[in-house]
Amino acid sequence: MQTWLEPLIKIAVLVGALQGAVAYLVLVERKVAAYIQDRLGPNRVGPWGLFQPIADGLKFILKEEIIPAGADKALFLIAPISILATATVAFATIPFGYVIPAGGGEPIVLTIAPGLDIGLLFVFAISSLGVYGVVLGGWASNNKYSFLGGLRSSAQLVSYEIPLGLSVIGVLLFSGSLRMETIIERQAETGWWWFAVQPLAFLVFMISGCAESARLPFDLPECEQELVAGYHTEYTAMKFGMFAMAEYQHMITVAFLAVLLFFGGWHLWGLAPYTAGNEVTWLGAILRVIVLSVKVLLMVFFFMWIRWSWPRFRYDQLMDLAWKTMIPMGVLSLLVCAICQEFLDPNDMISRCVLGWLSVAGCILWMALSAKQPNRMATESNRP
Amino acid sequence: MKPDDKNIQWVKEPQLGLSGRMYLGPLFDGLTTTARHFFKTVRGEGMTKQFPEERPEFGNPLIYRGVHRLNKDEQGRVKCVACFLCATACPAHCIDIIGTGAPWPDREKYPQSFVIDELRCIYCGMCEEACPVDAIELTALFDLTGASREEMIFDKEKLLSVYDATIEKEPMRSRSRPPQLTKPDPQDK
Numbered sequence: 001m002q003t004w005l006e007p008l009i010k011i012a013v014l015v016g017a018l019q020g021a022v023a024y025l026v027l028v029e030r031k032v033a034a035y036i037q038d039r040l041g042p043n044r045v046g047p048w049g050l051f052q053p054i055a056d057g058l059k060f061i062l063k064e065e066i067i068p069a070g071a072d073k074a075l076f077l078i079a080p081i082s083i084l085a086t087a088t089v090a091f092a093t094i095p096f097g098y099v100i101p102a103g104g105g106e107p108i109v110l111t112i113a114p115g116l117d118i119g120l121l122f123v124f125a126i127s128s129l130g131v132y133g134v135v136l137g138g139w140a141s142n143n144k145y146s147f148l149g150g151l152r153s154s155a156q157l158v159s160y161e162i163p164l165g166l167s168v169i170g171v172l173l174f175s176g177s178l179r180m181e182t183i184i185e186r187q188a189e190t191g192w193w194w195f196a197v198q199p200l201a202f203l204v205f206m207i208s209g210c211a212e213s214a215r216l217p218f219d220l221p222e223c224e225q226e227l228v229a230g231y232h233t234e235y236t237a238m239k240f241g242m243f244a245m246a247e248y249q250h251m252i253t254v255a256f257l258a259v260l261l262f263f264g265g266w267h268l269w270g271l272a273p274y275t276a277g278n279e280v281t282w283l284g285a286i287l288r289v290i291v292l293s294v295k296v297l298l299m300v301f302f303f304m305w306i307r308w309s310w311p312r313f314r315y316d317q318l319m320d321l322a323w324k325t326m327i328p329m330g331v332l333s334l335l336v337c338a339i340c341q342e343f344l345d346p347n348d349m350i351s352r353c354v355l356g357w358l359s360v361a362g363c364i365l366w367m368a369l370s371a372k373q374p375n376r377m378a379t380e381s382n383r384p
Numbered sequence: 385m386k387p388d389d390k391n392i393q394w395v396k397e398p399q400l401g402l403s404g405r406m407y408l409g410p411l412f413d414g415l416t417t418t419a420r421h422f423f424k425t426v427r428g429e430g431m432t433k434q435f436p437e438e439r440p441e442f443g444n445p446l447i448y449r450g451v452h453r454l455n456k457d458e459q460g461r462v463k464c465v466a467c468f469l470c471a472t473a474c475p476a477h478c479i480d481i482i483g484t485g486a487p488w489p490d491r492e493k494y495p496q497s498f499v500i501d502e503l504r505c506i507y508c509g510m511c512e513e514a515c516p517v518d519a520i521e522l523t524a525l526f527d528l529t530g531a532s533r534e535e536m537i538f539d540k541e542k543l544l545s546v547y548d549a550t551i552e553k554e555p556m557r558s559r560s561r562p563p564q565l566t567k568p569d570p571q572d573k
Contacts, residue, residue: 034425035430038430040430309411309414309417371400
């Protein structure tokens, strides 16, 4: 096979699957929301509402595009493009399977850029660029609500990058590589998924990842209650659609990262990494893709589930959580991982596990004991 | 009311216990609550009724106050005797009757035209109360819609057709027997 053809096919498959997944995740989100609220959700367009995403897409394309009179036209147009482009490009190093057999030759790795040594770093670098779309969109709209949304999101996304980065360093220490394929293989070899060994890092990663993708407990960039719709208030038709797609792609990215870094990627007990004596088969390849997809979908469902379960943060609480809780917890997790890596046998997972869970318990206890009691209502002190 | 009023009860906000301050218990509570509702709806025990397909259930359709109908007697004639009691009782002035001499020997008058503006009607049921011959009744039809105002002005034929459409399910609620001009029944009120 031509060397340029293989990545092209992989890009086509992945981008197509991503756009389809984003369209249908909107439906799934609406269904989950409806079911949690004892409703039925969209069910008029096609059986079980299955053609609803197509109707939504058509609506987005056919609606009138409005550029506000006071808007900075160039930046206003660039913002949705940049946010969607970065959200898509971030998938270049994320494996969406393991390998597939290639007729006697070297098996094809199911990653657009396979074997890239900066894998994880690339994902973080590119997906952090998404904040430009948000800030530019908010600023170029010439609308105060958009502007506030842009400001808030820039502060939020920049703050939560730090604990997000801290939480993955432990994984990198244990895996010994930034390559996504190696991180999964290491988990498959040891049989321990990193969430069991580094629960504190996983906790920090999930909370920060949720904040990075601006999902509901952390939806301050676009909170409807306070900012109309935040940075995309002035956007219409497909430009708004691009913002919405980027938001869902971010969620998929975070779900993928959580599964790859902490839940063993395509690994399930019985699915071993390929070695010389272990033949690459189509069955094994498809099984691995299915295992990975199911894990990612479960993770996405979890994000949707918590969206309707937990209350939102106030902005100062959000910042408090990032700087006063998440960063110290990330540092502690990194410290524990580093100590384990330095002083323990590389294959002694049980001691690492015990230390990891002890650090989580310590953090939660520390949080509980240092928490202030609520004192907003009438108490002895302010009673006349 | 002064702050030191004896009638004021000062309430303290309940203090969080250790598990509450650890957040995990409350967070888990939230997740289980939403999951319970999720699976309840998945099992098909949700609250939603699919309205046009699934009709709501009435307690008693005979006492529901929906669209009017004009009842017919055994010979298929309109029961109304054009006495104008319903139009007089109507607080919304939505009934318009033109009475004329009846072609039949058992009554003096009958409505040449009987028009109800269903948009003006407040569905209070006073016309039904007022009618001495049980000619006008309110049915259990509640989902009345129309594309124009003219469509919602029901004339005699339409009101009689409502009778044809609903008589199977809702029998006439007769309180009095048909009036007889020649020899009044002593039991008749």
